[in-house]
Amino acid sequence: MSGNENSKAVAVDRLLASIKEISGLPECRNVCKRMYGNLVRRVKLLSPLFEEIKDSDCELLSDEHIRSFESLGNALGSAKSLLEFMNQGSKLYRALQRNEMVEKFQQINDQIEAEIRVLQYEKFEISEEVREQIELVHAQFKRANARTELADLQLDSDLAVAQKEKDPGPEILNRLSEKLHLKTINDLKKESAELHDLVITSGGELGDSIEMMSSLLKRLKNCVLNENPEVDPREGEKISMKHRSPVIPDDFRCPISLELMKDPVIVSTGQTYERSCIQKWLDAGNKTCPKTQQTLLHTALTPNYALKSLIALWCENNGVELPKKQGSCKTKKSGSSLSDCDRAAINALLDRLANGGMEQQRAAAGELRLLAKRNADNRVCIAEAGAIPLLVELLSSSDPRTQEHAVTALLNLSINESNKGTIVNAGAIPDIVDVLKNGSMEARENAAATLFSLSVLDENKVAIGAAGAIPALISLLCEGSPRGKKDAATAIFNLSIYQGNKARAVKAGIIAPLMTFLIDAGGGMVDEALAILAILASHPEGRTAIGQADPIPILVAVIRTGSPRNRENAAAVLWSLCMGDLLQLKLARDHGADEALRELSENGTDRAKRKAGSILELLQRMEEDDSLLKS
Incomplete structure (x- = not known):
């Protein structure tokens, strides 16, 4: 064997060794499990190509081939490093880095696909069976290039709640425990x-x-x-x-x-x-x-x-006594208010709630509102003392200020996960909705925030929607202060995760104010409007209503110049509208969507790239169909 032939054989052997190392990596027990498994499987399928090349006459390989082999070897080396990295370190940290990990997988897929393309494997003297297999693998890498794996929305949601809520429910913790192994x-x-x-x-x-x-x-x-x-x-x-x-x-x-x-x-x-x-x-x-x-x-x-x-x-x-006891329940007073959990004082406030006159009830509800806001210990103590049913009763008080204190106290108490169920079991939802409809503006806004807090639990989404909350939230969305509008929008978004509430929101006329928010960018509600539209567009009635509001020009404008998250949501809405609706697709083309989408497919978020790529495929197919009709 000549020196040149030997160097070519070495290049092939190195590729085979890299493929074997990647194929032998353990199963991923971390996030991005699907992308990990798909990358390992695709790389493994490259082995027959180089096995046949190895068994053939290496002299037939050109120096250009060898350079291509070396470039592919570098890409496989990067893939191996990423795959090994995914099985190491903190699983929680990996979960929080998931978007970055998805981006790295996408880059590796892009790199390997490009190297296979320049390899010109179709020119090698290989069997028809191996050629078909490599064509299949190449096509799989191309699809991965155009569309990353679907995001794990449940994991994203659970992590978001776990970071935001001090006491996420057992169902969320169980799912995280299972998902993160x-x-x-x-x-x-x-x-x-x-x-x-x-x-x-x-x-x-x-x-x-x-x-x-x-x-x-x-x-x-x-x-x-x-x-x-x-x-x-x-x-x-x-x-x-x-x-x-x-x-x-x-x-x-x-x-x-x-x-x-x-x-x-x-x-x-x-x-x-x-x-x-x-x-x-x-x-x-x-x-x-x-x-x-x-x-x-x-x-x-x-x-x-x-x-x-x-x-x-x-x-x-390790069974070592904590250096400093955390969350102890102390008895302290500071002026007229309590700084920590004081059960005797809380019981006295509850007695005034139950038996006092209107002024005493108002004052006691105000004290509990402040105490519940102050710290987690107070929220537990107040609930354990039996305050929640008494506060629910005060939601129907004829005194607006008492009503406002009561709903805000319930809002603060609902931060504790266990208290959410107690509030709902006390029959609070219809009364909170009534405050949302008829209370003072501050009470309405805090009622909206309370409904959002309670709707974190999936079973409450149904009950809140059935109680008539959504039309009242839409009214607040139109009439409230900037904070009230955002509270209403957040509640509507969360409730609309449940499919039945999407139809309720559409029937209640939510599309018109959302489109107004998009047009009036200075109102500060563009982010919320697009997020809600993106979730409503997944419902048939939502798609129809959005399509009737002439959304295409504003969506294309957002895709061109909006923030990364807004561009992503605008692309998601546009994708929902264009799927199966040739008229909307033509409108998108007529408003110059293709150029904006091409830029988004290169520089957008992962989800934005997927949506942009899908719409561009639809536009291309439509152009091809038009050409066939003309010819």
């Missing part, structure tokens, strides 16, 4: 270790994200333990290691005292210390960082909430 205590312990590594390697750059992820991990752990009560807590080595003295991670120890930190703070050099230790150091007149000896630019101490949250989670997982 954090179903056992060992899974959760491993995830905890991965988070710890992440906070160290990130150098504190992730900030609040780490605290949020560690808090969510703690709730997932509680959910797993609640779902598996048969797990013996005495298995300390498996769960909390209560019967051992666990080794404290070095990063959790104060560099000065070497003890587990209770209140970690960051100094100007970026180093973290226990607050009391570094404060003593500074009080002694020192102006340097004890660990690095660098001069401190200032002496301000910044709380390291991310690390504090991780320490609390580590303590709980």
